[in-house]
Amino acid sequence: MTSEGRTRLNRLPEWAALGKHREQLGDTHLRELFAADPERGTRHTLRVGDLLLDHSKHLVTDETLTLLRELAAATGVAELRDAMFRGEKINTTEDRAVLHTALRAPRGAVIEVDGENVVPGVHAVLDKMGAFADKVRAGAWTGHTGKPVKNIVNIGIGGSDLGPAMAYEVLRSYTQRDLTFRFVSNVDGADLHEAVRDLDPAETLFIVASKTFTTIETITNATSARDWLLTGLGAGQEAVAKHFVALSTNAEKVEEFGIDTANMFEFWDWVGGRYSYDSAIGLSLMIAIGPERFREMLDGFHLVDEHFRTAPPEENAPLLLGLLGVWYGAFFDAQSHAVLPYSHYLSKFTAYLQQLDMESNGKSVDREGNRVDWQTGPVVWGTPGTNGQHAYYQLIHQGTKVIPADFIGFARPVDDLLPGLVAQHDLLMANFFAQTQALAFGKTPDEVRAEGVAEELVPHKTFQGNHPTTTILAEALTPSVLGQLIALYEHKVFVQGAIWNIDSFDQWGVELGKVLAKKIEPVLTEGEGAEQLDSSTAGLVAAYRSLRGR
Numbered sequence: 001m002t003s004e005g006r007t008r009l010n011r012l013p014e015w016a017a018l019g020k021h022r023e024q025l026g027d028t029h030l031r032e033l034f035a036a037d038p039e040r041g042t043r044h045t046l047r048v049g050d051l052l053l054d055h056s057k058h059l060v061t062d063e064t065l066t067l068l069r070e071l072a073a074a075t076g077v078a079e080l081r082d083a084m085f086r087g088e089k090i091n092t093t094e095d096r097a098v099l100h101t102a103l104r105a106p107r108g109a110v111i112e113v114d115g116e117n118v119v120p121g122v123h124a125v126l127d128k129m130g131a132f133a134d135k136v137r138a139g140a141w142t143g144h145t146g147k148p149v150k151n152i153v154n155i156g157i158g159g160s161d162l163g164p165a166m167a168y169e170v171l172r173s174y175t176q177r178d179l180t181f182r183f184v185s186n187v188d189g190a191d192l193h194e195a196v197r198d199l200d201p202a203e204t205l206f207i208v209a210s211k212t213f214t215t216i217e218t219i220t221n222a223t224s225a226r227d228w229l230l231t232g233l234g235a236g237q238e239a240v241a242k243h244f245v246a247l248s249t250n251a252e253k254v255e256e257f258g259i260d261t262a263n264m265f266e267f268w269d270w271v272g273g274r275y276s277y278d279s280a281i282g283l284s285l286m287i288a289i290g291p292e293r294f295r296e297m298l299d300g301f302h303l304v305d306e307h308f309r310t311a312p313p314e315e316n317a318p319l320l321l322g323l324l325g326v327w328y329g330a331f332f333d334a335q336s337h338a339v340l341p342y343s344h345y346l347s348k349f350t351a352y353l354q355q356l357d358m359e360s361n362g363k364s365v366d367r368e369g370n371r372v373d374w375q376t377g378p379v380v381w382g383t384p385g386t387n388g389q390h391a392y393y394q395l396i397h398q399g400t401k402v403i404p405a406d407f408i409g410f411a412r413p414v415d416d417l418l419p420g421l422v423a424q425h426d427l428l429m430a431n432f433f434a435q436t437q438a439l440a441f442g443k444t445p446d447e448v449r450a451e452g453v454a455e456e457l458v459p460h461k462t463f464q465g466n467h468p469t470t471t472i473l474a475e476a477l478t479p480s481v482l483g484q485l486i487a488l489y490e491h492k493v494f495v496q497g498a499i500w501n502i503d504s505f506d507q508w509g510v511e512l513g514k515v516l517a518k519k520i521e522p523v524l525t526e527g528e529g530a531e532q533l534d535s536s537t538a539g540l541v542a543a544y545r546s547l548r549g550r
């Protein structure tokens with residue numbers, strides 16, 4: 001499905017209408033919007049599965065939302081969504097279907113790519129993963145020396161690392177505690193070194209996760225891990241089968257590396273790397289939380305997939321979140337988007353979303369290859385909220401930038417929290433609610449003066465407010481809720497890409513650096529070819545070589 005013949009986004013009448021509306025809105029303050037509508041908070045709250053989404057603290061009126069939905073209609077968001085769910089090749093630059101939604105489709109569903117139903121294959125791999133995970137969890141998967149495997153090291157990068165590493169942290173309280181999990185991604189040897197230094201090779205299983213099985217960082221780390229293992233065991237190649245499994249689409253390369261393809265868990269080219277942790281790429285997570293919890297997570301994903309596919313525009317949460325991002329980027333010149341979870345378990349959540357969003361929508365040509373002249377994907381950033389409050393919230397509250405932010409919190413702490421720590425949860429959540437309130441409504445100079453503050457300090461202690469936020473609240477951070485949250489963001493990113501008319505599913509922008517690194521490496525090691533480098537890089541390389549004593 002291409003978008004040929006589509007009117008350029010900023011020439012659409014719906015775009016012009018939004019521009020005009022933005023002018024009319026001017027500096028309208030959230031204080032005014034709330035004062036004019038006592039029901040605003042409840043009217044602007046959506047419920048999707050277990051998620052409650054309050055979007056009342058956004059710089060929008062009912063008219064804004066209507067105009068944004070008209071823009072979505074004019075840009076064919078629903079048509080592209082349906083084409084995605086049908087398995088059409090909407091990733092046109094790679095000529096691929098985009099079917100991460102098939103990874104969580106129920107067993108009986110029928111989703112076809114090139115005339116073949118892919119759902120049975122998805123479940124066959126899930127079943128194989130389940131059997132393997134159960135075996136490891138039961139201590140029945142033994143290594144070369146006969147000892148049960150206790151340490152699981154996932155080696156992968158990008159989508160083959162961020163998803164499982166993030167989800168492992170999120171669902172830590174559901175993990176089997178007598179197993180150790182490590183995640184190695186960086187080609188800096190320090191990463192693998194720190195991951196394995198205290199492990200017994202006889203009890204260690206490496207999961208090599210790579211869609212292509214050609215990614216230099218992953219193959220380099222996997223090769224070093226194999227050396228470490230074989231040296232530690234004093235064994236030959238025959239030990240690899242018990243200590244290495246692969247997650248990949250590329251059986252040939254897996255075999256070439258020396259991993260038995262019987263120990264390979266397959267996925268498919270219609271799963272993008274950053275959309276893959278609910279595929280075989282989630283094997284480490286499945287071992288950690290068990291197949292049953294993993295399936296609950298998939299059900300959570302599926303619930304939001306169905307919501308996105310079927311909910312009317314007025315109630316469609318991913319559509320709404322996507323449109324709000326378009327609104328701020330285009331008409332408020334917002335450059336970034338903060339995601340601020342109030343859960344320690346979500347400490348890697350924003351890093352995960354960075355790849356999901358920025359690798360998907362960090363594009364500057366449209367699907368026909370024309371340069372866009374509107375903003376595309378924002379810089380996504382953030383860390384757990386309370387820590388952020390004591391670091392960078394100053395800038396969000398009183399800086400000069402428009403930073404829309406998502407606040408994510410939970411009513412209940414995890415079940416196995418030490419009883420003495422449960423009481424801290426209300427304090428955490430008091431901060432959660434206080435921050436969005438302060439950001440929205442601020443503090444006027446008169447309110448500051450009323451507190452007896454000296455006049456010269458009044459500007460410094462004034463909070464302008466009017467900073468837009470979404471609040472996402474759920475009862476608890478369960479596997480299903482995690483699936484719901486990720487699917488929510490996946491589809492939000494989809495909506496934005498559809499409106500901006502970019503291919504959200506390719507990632508050509510990562511290629512150039514890879515090619516240049518390959519050329520530079522021999523210059524570093526052999527010192528040959530430096531004359532082909534620009535003067536800055538040549539100087540830096542020379543300095544590096546000299547510091548290395550070469």
Ligand SMILES: O=P(O)(O)OC[C@H]1O[C@](O)(CO)[C@@H](O)[C@@H]1O
Pocket residue numbers: 157158159160209210211212213214215218273274359507510
């Ligand atoms: O799973 P692979 O093929 O090793 O790729 C890892 C990552 O590299 C990228 O292609 C970017 O370089 C990501 O899209 C992907 O998640």
